[in-house]
Amino acid sequence: MQKYQNHAKGLQARFIQYVQIDTQSDPLSPTVPSTMKQKDLAKVLVEQLIEIGINDAHLDEFGYVYATIPSNSDKQVPVICFCSHMDTSPDCSGTNVKPIIHTNYQGQDLVLPDDNTIILRMSEHPDLKDQIGNDVITASGTTLLGADNKAGVAEIMEAAAFLVQHPDIKHGTIKILFTPDEEIGRGVDKADLKKLGADFGYTIDGETLGSIEDETFSADGAVLTIYGVSTHPGFAKGKMESAIKILSDVISSLPSECLSPESTEGKEGFLHPVNISGSVEQAEARFIIRAFDDEELKANGELLDATVQNIIEDFPNATYELKITAQYRNMKKVLDQYPQVIANGIAAIERAGIKPKQQSIRGGTDGSRLSFMGLPCPNIFAGEHAFHGKQEWASIQDMEKAVETIINIALIWEEQAFV
Template sequence: MTDTVLDRFLRYVVIDTQSDPLSTAQPSTEKQKNLGRLLVDELKAMGLEDAHIDNHGNVYATLAANTDKDVPVICFCSHMDTAPDFTGTNVKPQIVRNYAGGDIQLSGDPSQVIRVASQTELTNQIGNDIVTTDGTTLLGADDKAGIAEIMTAARYFLDHPEVRHGTVKILFTTDEEIGRGADKVDLDKLGAKFAYTMDGGTAGGIENETFSADGVEIEITGVAMHPGYAKNRMENAIKIAAEIVARLPKSITPERTDGKDGFIHPVSMQGAMEKASLTFIIRDFVDEKLKEKEELLEAVVRTVMADYPGSSYIFKVREQYRNMKAVLDRDPEIVDYAVEAVRRAGMEPKLGPIRGGTDGSRLSYMGLPCPNIFTGGHAYHSPLEWVSVQDMEKAVQTIVELVKIWEERA
């Protein structure tokens, strides 16, 4: 077994860990534990004897301090599952050595091409090694790149006992991609004061702000009737659902927004004549605007339903996560030290928001402040996903420098 970040990454991505939003269990798929058990074995082989996997698939381990200073316990966290958006079965990673520039055609499906025009970060990768899929699956850099980086950094400290550090906790979670990554994390057992998720993208990126997020479920009960005798009587639940989606403002959809603009996004529509259901995700960086979007959605529903007096609906809002910036601003050194670590690793820090969420969003509000650090991955949730080996190495350096800074400043 070799220990480079690339070797680890290639070992992990071939293990199918796709999560399932339709499952009520946690983990939502038992196959996530296959990676968890492998990671426990590797951690124990390193000498982290407390490494274990719990009933929910979460992996915990401790890198013990080797300093006399009173250093806050920090944690590094990544998630093991891959997104339901595209298959993660039978991943065949491909390595483009010494990338010379230009588009990358994927071998398993020649119609899939990673184009420089849409993936402009490729222009900064000339001479680097790029890992892609073969075009038929996800790669799984989200977030197995983060796992490989944390594992490689842990190995570094064990191989270099002369480098002083405080206690470092390692946490690998399940079901992050379906919004449940922090649900079953035992913070008392973890015992950390601060944490960092390794779940970002472009090298040098640090994210201290996320969307606030809610999910909305709408259940519609129509009036079923034989279509031959339906005049002035039938109220088709499928048509009601479709009309709701059609009436939403086009200006607040994911495809029309960027920066700090929020959106309303339908992600599922199912049904028959009598009953139909709609699922939405609502996103904004400001909680008050999140609420406004939910009120707007329900106003659209009421307007549509007014034309169907025999039908009814149920409108349910489920909180998913909140913008972590309010929590992180209380302890600015958490982000400041990450910025310094990125500089020490030879990059210019890029501090900003992420148009999404991480386990760090939930963990921050559970009492574990937790910004997000880059992994080097790009085009997540698609067969065009790719990661730079050299950027993964820079992420390992960033973790190492960050741990050193906490010890130095203690």
């Protein structure tokens, strides 16, 4: 059997190409996908999949890419899907990304040239300790890199090309799914699982080498609208009730020593404002609410409501509206029912010569919702680090191991199947 090698730096070339295509999603957009530029990458991927020899690759109207690698086994192998998202985070610009390859990294500070105040230090990025001698990729200092999740996209593409080119590697039917809008919680809103036709899946969207994640946050989104009273500021005494100031009071009254991203870790959840807009008459804030336990998640939403009620009592003519919407739930509830999915992922990582790290993720993936939609789907490492910001980085060598893990997953499911 052929062993995967990154011939002619094909994986690196794919990744460099993909990150330079702006695919930032927009939480305020009502369209699907939320930004049409996500389709720019999707079209490239479809063209490349067809060039590989995957003839059914196509892009649908909602910006999803579907493709199939047919089985080459005589066994009845479960259909396995590999999934990554194409969009990048709204939190940091993804326009004009300039990837930089820091070859043979030796532990030095990485000063990014387009903004020399952006510096990657090993003391602040402890995973860099494991990258000595490797090739680290960053952006140039003015944008994110886009390794979240174009590392996963490139890895799936590279694994697909390898499997097609090496029919001696026996596998069942492999499905490929690339999604838009994962970063804004809509990644599988329009995914057609009947068309996909997979039994089990793996998102390739994790961080540290060797990690496999079977547990995520449960997540809600909240929109708080304050309706104030506006009048001429020169004659406002006893009349004006500023929605801006009321909203500011609400946010400043939320706990900062706990229930905040800046002060939580591990299994601790949070209540986090991500966007504010408005005027004296009307102001709005959007929140993300996170917890590993659904009851705790509900309590965090209730705390937000109680905080608003307490503040607005001092403003008799102001009113408010709070809408809390479910986004995704902790996928562990589903994955615990399918231990083979996790076991095969762990075995695939071990077969790549890596020590597996089964863990929870303080975030979510498309796999969170896919699991509850009937496609049990843990998350495998992609080698992305410090995502959603200008210090984002990835390691080519870690990405190569992710490709090898994907190939091993396909191989292991086939080995375990019966004729």
